Amino acid sequence: MIAESMYQELILEHYKHPQGRGLRDPFDAEVHHVNPTCGDEITMRVKVGDGGKVEDVSYDGQGCSISQAAASVLHELTTGSTVPETLAVVEEFTRLMQGRGQVEPDEDVLGDAVAFAGVAKFPARVKCALLAWMAYKDAVVRSAS
Amino acid sequence: MSTEFDVERIRKDFPVLSRELPGGRPLVYLDSGNSSQKPAQVIEVMREHLSMHYGNVGRAMHVLGAESTEAYEAARDKVASFVGAPSRDEIVFTKNASEALNLVAYAFGNPINEDPRFMMGPGDEIVISEMEHHSNIVPWQLLARRTGATLRWFSVTDEGRLDLSNLDELVTERTKIVSIAHQSNVLGTVNPVARVLARARQVGALMMLDASQSVPHKPVDVAALGVDFLAFTGHKAAGPSGIGVLWARAELLEAMPPFLGGGEMIEAVWMDRSTYAPAPHKFEAGTPPIVEAIGLGAAVDYLASVGMEAIAAHERELVRYALQELGEVPGLKVVGPTGLEDRGGTVSFTLEGIHPHDVGQILDDEFGVAVRVGHHCARPLHLRFGIPATTRASFYLYNTPAEIDALVRGLHHVRKVFA
Numbered sequence: 017m018i019a020e021s022m023y024q025e026l027i028l029e030h031y032k033h034p035q036g037r038g039l040r041d042p043f044d045a046e047v048h049h050v051n052p053t054c055g056d057e058i059t060m061r062v063k064v065g066d067g068g069k070v071e072d073v074s075y076d077g078q079g080c081s082i083s084q085a086a087a088s089v090l091h092e093l094t095t096g097s098t099v100p101e102t103l104a105v106v107e108e109f110t111r112l113m114q115g116r117g118q119v120e121p122d123e124d125v126l127g128d129a130v131a132f133a134g135v136a137k138f139p140a141r142v143k144c145a146l147l148a149w150m151a152y153k154d155a156v157v158r159s160a161s
Numbered sequence: 162m163s164t165e166f167d168v169e170r171i172r173k174d175f176p177v178l179s180r181e182l183p184g185g186r187p188l189v190y191l192d193s194g195n196s197s198q199k200p201a202q203v204i205e206v207m208r209e210h211l212s213m214h215y216g217n218v219g220r221a222m223h224v225l226g227a228e229s230t231e232a233y234e235a236a237r238d239k240v241a242s243f244v245g246a247p248s249r250d251e252i253v254f255t256k257n258a259s260e261a262l263n264l265v266a267y268a269f270g271n272p273i274n275e276d277p278r279f280m281m282g283p284g285d286e287i288v289i290s291e292m293e294h295h296s297n298i299v300p301w302q303l304l305a306r307r308t309g310a311t312l313r314w315f316s317v318t319d320e321g322r323l324d325l326s327n328l329d330e331l332v333t334e335r336t337k338i339v340s341i342a343h344q345s346n347v348l349g350t351v352n353p354v355a356r357v358l359a360r361a362r363q364v365g366a367l368m369m370l371d372a373s374q375s376v377p378h379k380p381v382d383v384a385a386l387g388v389d390f391l392a393f394t395g396h397k398a399a400g401p402s403g404i405g406v407l408w409a410r411a412e413l414l415e416a417m418p419p420f421l422g423g424g425e426m427i428e429a430v431w432m433d434r435s436t437y438a439p440a441p442h443k444f445e446a447g448t449p450p451i452v453e454a455i456g457l458g459a460a461v462d463y464l465a466s467v468g469m470e471a472i473a474a475h476e477r478e479l480v481r482y483a484l485q486e487l488g489e490v491p492g493l494k495v496v497g498p499t500g501l502e503d504r505g506g507t508v509s510f511t512l513e514g515i516h517p518h519d520v521g522q523i524l525d526d527e528f529g530v531a532v533r534v535g536h537h538c539a540r541p542l543h544l545r546f547g548i549p550a551t552t553r554a555s556f557y558l559y560n561t562p563a564e565i566d567a568l569v570r571g572l573h574h575v576r577k578v579f580a
Binding site: 022023028031032053054055056078079080081082138141144 | 515516517518519522523535536540543549550578579
């Protein structure tokens with residue numbers, strides 16, 4: 017059925033075995049984001065090193081498989097990249113999520129995050145997928161100030 | 162009133178129940194506590210009225226206006242009789258139960274009111290409960306903010322019952338109004354109205370019931386209940402959305418100030434003042450939801466023809482079966498009473514390690530089972546149980562044991578996906 021395209025194996029894998037979960041020191045900024053419609057929440061810390069390299073993205077939170085897997089994938093995609101590189105991924109991911117399933121994702125930019133393409137067909141779940149990514153964007157902005 | 166409850170015949174009255182979902186799945190609608198489906202009898206009455214009769218009510222001097230007025234007021238008669246109101250003038254049409262609750266909340270602490278029962282200020286108290294829907298919480302929070310009164314509440318026991326152990330300390334001479342759910346929209350719990358009311362009467366407080374989850378499902382007689390105010394909504398009772406009901410004792414409606422000002426709620430208007438129409442019209446400013454009220458009239462006719470006792474008995478059998486079958490699903494925990502006593506046809510539960518949004522998505526997408534997931538507009542109740550959300554199955558007259566089997570099959574599959 018349709019939801020099977022949403023619950024990709026990769027998403028379930030990240031949900032069951034989240035990568036980089038847990039809040040760690042040191043960090044430059046910490047943010048807390050909530051999705052009021054379903055109560056999902058995330059606390060995220062970002063550490064940016066010399067040369068604008070993302071050294072660590074650590075997080076803790078609770079919520080559905082989509083929101084939790086999205087945070088895990090985000091951790092993998094951002095850690096070790098430069099801030100501008102990661103913001104390009106955030107932008108492409110946001111475009112994909114808000115595309116109502118009509119957007120052809122750029123796999124080169126998205127990497128594993130392309131597994132979330134099916135979520136875009138479920139408007140009620142888009143906010144779940146975006147929760148961690150919006151938190152990351154916010155944390156990066158704060159870390160620079 | 163029919164003696165034999167034939168659910169298959171009833172299902173034929175609800176056109177949507179025969180539709181298929183994309184992929185050829187049958188629809189298993191277990192979300193009536195959220196909003197119920199509508200029988201053809203209601204749809205047809207509304208279509209007929211819009212097609213052949215529609216005019217504004219109370220003010221148009223022509224045939225169509227007269228026909229609409231007659232049908233609108235006849236709906237009031239039907240609703241009055243359905244809930245046992247001593248007078249038709251005690252039925253105020255609102256747009257939903259929330260508006261009915263707000264209407265009453267705005268009667269308190271209102272400077273244009275002189276009745277001491279509605280005066281409110283610092284030192285006065287409002288009593289609600291932890292199991293309320295947000296619509297029976299927020300209006301009272303706002304009232305407390307406006308007047309400086311104190312908001313207090315009953316707690317909920319681990320079994321999902323109202324904790325009455327401190328009834329006498331909670332409801333006191335300082336209490337002006339007690340407002341609680343007749344039946345919880347999450348737990349299914351039916352609250353002990355008589356005990357709370359007896360205490361309210363002892364201390365001279367007024368009492369309101371949010372009956373949104375009881376009126377659609379079992380016989381409710383406002384006179385027998387003996388409370389002062391009762392709110393419910395049409396769309397949960399086989400009627401359309403956009404129409405709700407406030408029932409209040411006539412003498413109180415007379416004492417209360419108007420809520421919204423506008424057309425048809427007046428007697429005479431000068432530039433600097435107005436006098437108001439008698440209740441219920443005093444509380445029905447502006448063109449009301451005419452066809453929706455008429456639809457609600459048709460809905461209560463329909464429910465009465467099936468028989469509210471029969472509907473209640475059918476739902477009792479469904480919830481008995483559901484509790485038994487859900488109890489077999491590993492990791493499933495019912496939030497609310499697990500016995501049948503003082504309990505309606507709503508079952509909320511958690512599934513260990515799996516978020517309700519994931520449960521709801523798989524149930525819908527692979528099994529066509531429509532349930533509600535989230536906090537069901539009762540966040541404080543979920544906080545009390547230390548959980549962010551639950552999955553809720555809620556039953557109505559058209560549901561069958563086979564649909565509960567489909568739910569249980571779906572839950573087993575959900576567990577497999579997320580194992």
